[in-house]
């Protein structure tokens with residue numbers, strides 16, 4: 001009898017550890033990193049990070065950390081997109097199943113609002129470089145290590161190693177990477193299409209694959225686009241932005257994508273003390289579910305948010321800006337033709353507006369800065385007392401194409 005409490009305790013502990021679901025409940029909250037954006041009149045505004053890594057390829061955290069970070073940032077959709085062919089930790093974290101990170105993340109997010117989607121990074125030298133397939137059904141079918149190509153793979157490695165002696169386990173990683181590279185990207189993308197995946201070109205401006213930092217379409221990319229195997233392009237990746245990629249997207253009807261591509265910790269990459277956030281893609285969906293979000297991506301309904309900038313096609317940026325900014329009247333100053341107004345910013349992004357209205361202000365020049373989730377008051381010299389006025393602003397922190405800032409008008413009842 002005496003032993004009974006001890007036995008119960010042991011069972012209780014092992015029950016918890018055996019059935020642990022990977023949920024992280026005890027991290028200190030730290031600084032508020034919440035990102036928030038209003039819905040538009042027509043669509044729900046869904047925030048996504050569609051390109052991240054964990055220890056199941058070359059990242060350095062377990063997938064449940066990715067989930068906890070996404071929740072901390074108030075992100076709606078997370079994809080963990082492991083390199084299928086580059087698996088530097090495989091010796092110490094052996095796994096046959098390339099869906100493992102997804103399974104772990106999905107488990108950690110169960111019962112919460114976070115939508116976790118299955119994705120993979122198809123990893124090639126240029127061309128075509130790295131390509132993400134998301135909403136995949138089985139990542140294992142997207143890569144192949146064909147041992148028949150082993151002599152060719154060894155040649156590739158020798159070329160790269162340039163005589164350097166590599167440890168055995170690193171050799172195995174490189175061998176698989178080289179074998180994976182020899183499996184044609186076209187075949188991988190055909191399988192992605194077979195699984196009805198949404199596919200985008202990653203970091204086309206990456207210095208390691210484009211030494212001048214210029215994103216350029218290769219004939220191979222053109223072929224993928226023509227065959228409807230490539231649907232989007234990253235114009236933003238981690239801390240980088242590419243005007244060339246932005247133009248490629250607009251000229252080739254590709255979805256504009258911005259992602260963190262995080263490998264370590266979001267908190268290390270983005271300094272919350274300086275109000276930095278990871279880049280995200282806003283997706284304008286009819287409903288808050290996987291099918292609707294996927295449909296929106298295929299329809300190119302996206303806006304990238306990066307370093308307090310919005311980047312997107314005007315048909316999606318304009319309604320978003322209309323929802324982010326709301327203007328109301330506080331009435332005329334007594335005995336004057338000066339109208340007091342309040343401009344509210346309903347987003348977690350700092351907004352910078354240039355006044356293009358026919359009126360100017362009694363208490364400000366033509367540049368209006370509105371803090372995140374904040375407001376400013378202004379005094380408009382309307383010259384006579386009016387029932388309503390039209391105010392027109394250029395949004396200096398929004399882009400509808402490289403260097404093009406959208407202009408939005410607001411009618412204000414006085």
Ligand SMILES: [Zn+2]
Nearest residue numbers: 121130202203
């Ligand atoms: Zn990559």
Ligand SMILES: [Zn+2]
Nearest residue numbers: 051053121261
């Ligand atoms: Zn990546």
